[in-house]
Amino acid sequence: MPPPAAGQIIVIAKAPVPGRVKTRLCPPCTPEQAALLAAAALADTLVAVRATPVARRVVALDGDPRLVDLRGMDVIRQRGDSLGERLARAFADAARGSGAGLPTLLVGMDTPQLTPELLSQAFDLLSGADGALGVAPDGGWWALALTDPEYAAVLADVPMSLADTGARTERALTGQGIRLGLLPELTDVDTFDNAVQVAAQAPDSLFARELAAVMSAESS
DSSP states (O other): OOOOEEEEEEEEEEOOOTTTSOGGGTTTSOHHHHHHHHHHHHHHHHHHHHTSOEEEEEEEEESOGGGSOOTTOEEEEOOOSSHHHHHHHHHHHHTSGGGTTOOEEEEOSSOTTOOHHHHHHHHHHTTSSSEEEEEOTTSOEEEEEESSGGGGGGGGGSOOSSTTHHHHHHHHHHTTTOOEEEOOOOOOOSSHHHHHHHHHHSTTSHHHHHHHHHHHHHHO
16 A cells, blocks of 8 residues: 555544434335435444545534544544534644644545545645546536545535536635536445435445445345
């Protein structure tokens, strides 16, 4: 593995509790099945993050840390009411202590098809830009890298989970003079159709195996 890059990755995550995660998968999933799929997606994401050469790895967690394998991760608590506030504060909180001055990449727990190569690409883009944004087909975004975490303060005022959240995020950042590079588009798991599509893209993932078990149970 190459030497660590001078950057950090934040995974913003929710503990996989039935009825609190991936509720849009229900139906056809039960709340328990949706929670298992969320846990698998998060586990796959953390595998990719652990395999990426960076100086620091952080999980910004909502919920019980005992429900997640957090080995090798620094853990911070999510703060804020809206998702935009929690994202902005995750950047700010990760920039303290050993994260001070580090370029920072934030990803969610909904893209289990992530690879170390994609994560490293975000940092590569920062060599010629102030930020890198990865949008999703539904109009949201799956990744945001910033050379200065203070740039993320604008996220607090961006409505999330809308069909134009990605475009709103891009405008909020570029409106501050931030130069943005673009990462490849990735589908995140919001609906069951998304889950099937993502599992096909990452057939060897824990997420794909968990989804196959869910579909087998549904058909029996």
